[in-house]
Amino acid sequence: MIYSLIRRKTSKREILLSIPTYRVSEDQESSEGQDSGAVSSEEDKITSCFAAKVCFEVKQDYTNHQFLGPEGNVDVELIDKSTNRYSVWFPTAGWYLWSATGLGFLVRDAVTVTIAFGSWSQHLALDLQHHEQWLVGGPLFDVTAEPEEAVAEIHLPHFISLQAGEVDVSWFLVAHFKDEGMVLEHPARVEPFYAVLEKPSFSLMGILLRIASGTCLSIPITSNTLIYYHPHPEDIKFHLYLVPSDALLTKAIDDEEDRFHGVRLQTSPPVEPLNFGSSYIVSNSANLKVMPKELKLSYRSPGEIQHFSKFYAGQMKEPIQLEITEKRHGTLVWDTEVKPVDLQLAAASAPPPFSGAAFVKENHRQLQARMGDLKGVLDDLQDNEVLTENEKELVEQEKTRQSKNEALLSMVEKKGDRALDVLFRSISERDPYLVSYLRQQNL
Numbered sequence: 001m002i003y004s005l006i007r008r009k010t011s012k013r014e015i016l017l018s019i020p021t022y023r024v025s026e027d028q029e030s031s032e033g034q035d036s037g038a039v040s041s042e043e044d045k046i047t048s049c050f051a052a053k054v055c056f057e058v059k060q061d062y063t064n065h066q067f068l069g070p071e072g073n074v075d076v077e078l079i080d081k082s083t084n085r086y087s088v089w090f091p092t093a094g095w096y097l098w099s100a101t102g103l104g105f106l107v108r109d110a111v112t113v114t115i116a117f118g119s120w121s122q123h124l125a126l127d128l129q130h131h132e133q134w135l136v137g138g139p140l141f142d143v144t145a146e147p148e149e150a151v152a153e154i155h156l157p158h159f160i161s162l163q164a165g166e167v168d169v170s171w172f173l174v175a176h177f178k179d180e181g182m183v184l185e186h187p188a189r190v191e192p193f194y195a196v197l198e199k200p201s202f203s204l205m206g207i208l209l210r211i212a213s214g215t216c217l218s219i220p221i222t223s224n225t226l227i228y229y230h231p232h233p234e235d236i237k238f239h240l241y242l243v244p245s246d247a248l249l250t251k252a253i254d255d256e257e258d259r260f261h262g263v264r265l266q267t268s269p270p271v272e273p274l275n276f277g278s279s280y281i282v283s284n285s286a287n288l289k290v291m292p293k294e295l296k297l298s299y300r301s302p303g304e305i306q307h308f309s310k311f312y313a314g315q316m317k318e319p320i321q322l323e324i325t326e327k328r329h330g331t332l333v334w335d336t337e338v339k340p341v342d343l344q345l346a347a348a349s350a351p352p353p354f355s356g357a358a359f360v361k362e363n364h365r366q367l368q369a370r371m372g373d374l375k376g377v378l379d380d381l382q383d384n385e386v387l388t389e390n391e392k393e394l395v396e397q398e399k400t401r402q403s404k405n406e407a408l409l410s411m412v413e414k415k416g417d418r419a420l421d422v423l424f425r426s427i428s429e430r431d432p433y434l435v436s437y438l439r440q441q442n443l
Contacts, residue, residue: 067105070094076115085116085142099436101247102157102194103141111150116142117248118204119301123177135160135219135276136299137172137207139248144202155194158207159244161220161273162192163370171211176203184208192372193433220273221245222437223297225324225334226253228262229343236316236343240282241308242295242324245269245437252302265342268362270324270334271369278326280333282309285321294327316340356424357417360409363438368405370434371427377408380426386412386419 065076067088074096076088089112090096090105097104098115105113118140138158145151156174160167169190174197176183183203187195195207209219222245230237239262243249254264274280279296288311300306313320317340324334360367371377378395381387387395391411398404412419428435 065100067096067098069096079114080116083116085114087112087114089113097155097432097436099439100251101139101141102155102433102436103139104153104155104194105151106153106155107150108152109147109150112146113151114144117302118142118177118206119303120206120299121301121304123204124175124182124208133211135209135211137209139246140204140206140301142204143200148202151200152198153188154197154200154205155191156187156197156205156207157194157247158190159222159246160207160209161222162190163220163273166218166220167209171209173208173210174205175208176201176205178203184210191433192370193437218275218278221276221297222269223274224250224269225267225336226250227265227267227322227336227338228257229265230260230262231343234315236313238311238313238338239308240295240310240322241306242274242280242282242297243306244276244297244299246299246302248302249300249306253306256306263343265338267336268366271365272333274326274333278328281325281327283323283325284311286313286318288313288320295324316343355417355421356428357420359435359439360420360424360427361413364409364413366438367427367434368402368409370438371405372401372431374404374408376430377423377426380429381412381419381422384422386415386422 065078065086067074067076067090069090069092071092071094074088074090076086076098079085079087088096088098089110090107091110093108095104095106103115120136120140123140124134124136137160138156141156143154158172160172162169170186172187172190172195174185174187174195176185185197187207188198189196197205211219224241224243224245226239226241226243228239230239239257241253243253257264274297276297276299279294281293282290282295283293284290290309290311292309295307295309298307319337319339321337322335323332325332374395378387378392382389382392395404395407395411398407408423412423424435
C-alpha cells in the first residue's frame with residue numbers, strides 16, 4: 001500500500017496527511033500569506049545577557065535534571081515515570097537550557113513547561129519516509145506550556161553539521177504530530193546545534209530535513225563514538241557504537257549497557273562531520289576479531305535496538321589502538337587508544353572539579369575545527385589583557401577559519417591556565433551550545 005500525500009499550507013505551517021491509497025495524488029497547495037513571528041529586540045538580548053553564566057555552570061552529568069537559567073539552576077521534576085514526563089517551572093523571564101537534552105526556551109514571563117520524549121519510528125511511517133527523502137535531524141519532544149503565550153522561542157536541538165556549507169537550511173522543518181496528521185513548519189532560523197521556533201505552538205515536535213526526491217547527497221552530521229567494556233577475569237569484552245550526537249540517544253544506550261554492567265570509557269567524538277547513511281569499518285591494532293566490522297551511521301530512536309561492534313581482548317595487558325575508517329575511501333575518521341589503566345579509571349568514583357583551562361586543552365582539536373566567528377572572542381581576550389593588539393592582528397591575518405582557530409588556541413595555551421580560563425568564559429558566552437555539546441561528548 002502506498003501513502004498518498006496531501007499538503008495544505010496554513011500560514012507558516014504545512015499539514016502533511018498520510019492516507020492509505022493505491023496511487024499518489026497531486027499536491028494541493030494554497031498560497032496564503034506568511035507570518036513574521038519576530039521576537040522583540042528586548043527578548044533577543046536576554047539570550048546573550050545570560051549565556052555566559054548559564055554555560056559556565058553546565059554540569060558534567062548529562063543526565064542532570066536541571067535547566068540552567070538566568071538566576072541559576074532550575075530543577076526538573078519527574079511527574080510520570082511510566083511515560084517519562086517531566087515538569088519545570090521557569091520563575092522569571094530569560095533563557096533556559098536543559099544541557100542533558102540540548103532543549104532550550106526563551107520565555108517572556110513565569111511559565112510551567114511539561115516535557116516528554118517521543119520515538120520517530122512510532123509516528124513517521126516508513127512508507128512516508130521513502131516517498132520523499134526524509135532525514136531525522138534530532139530528538140522528538142512532547143512539549144506543553146501554561147500559559148503558552150509566555151514562551152517566545154523554543155530551541156530544538158539537531159545533529160546536522162552546517163560547517164562545510166553542504167546543507168541548505170531551507171531543508172530544515174519542524175514536524176508537529178497532531179490529530180490531523182504531521183504538520184510541518186519552517187523554523188525562524190537555524191543555528192549550528194539547534195533550530196529556533198518563534199511564537200511556538202505546542203505538540204510532539206522535532207527537526208526533520210526534507211530533500212528533493214532523486215537528489216544524491218551525503219548529509220554531514222555530528223556524531224559520537226561510545227565505548228563500553230564489560231569486566232571479566234579472563235576475557236574483557238568491548239562494545240563500540242557510532243551514532244548521531246543526540247544526548248537522549250546516548251542516555252538510552254548508557255541505560256541499556258548499564259543493565260548488563262557495561263562501563264563507558266571517556267573518548268572524544270570524531271573531529272570532522274561524518275556522512276549520514278555511510279558505512280564505516282572498525283579495526284584495532286591487536287588483530288582482535290571485530291563483529292561486525294562494518295557499522296552504518298544511521299538514526300534509531302532511543303529505546304530501539306542500537307547497532308554496535310563487539311570484540312574480546314582477553315586479560316588486556318597491553319594498550320589497544322582502535323580506528324574507524326570510511327569504507328568507500330578508506331579515510332581515517334576516528335581513533336583512540338585504550339590502556340589497561342583506563343579500565344580502572346572508568347570504574348573510579350567522582351570526576352575531578354571542572355576546570356575551564358582543562359576543558360580547552362582537552363578539546364583543542366574540537367575547538368579548532370568547530371569555533372566560528374572569533375571577533376567577539378578576540379575582543380574579550382584583549383579587554384582582559386590576555387592578548388595584545390599585535391597578537392590579535394596576527395590571528396586575524398590567518399586566511400582560513402580553522403587556521404585562525406589554531407593560531408588563537410596555540411597562542412593562549414602558551415600563556416597558561418588563567419588565560420585559558422578567560423578564553424573558556426568567552427567561548428561559553430559567544431557560543432554556549434558548542435560548549436554544552438562538547439561537555440556532553442566528554443562524559
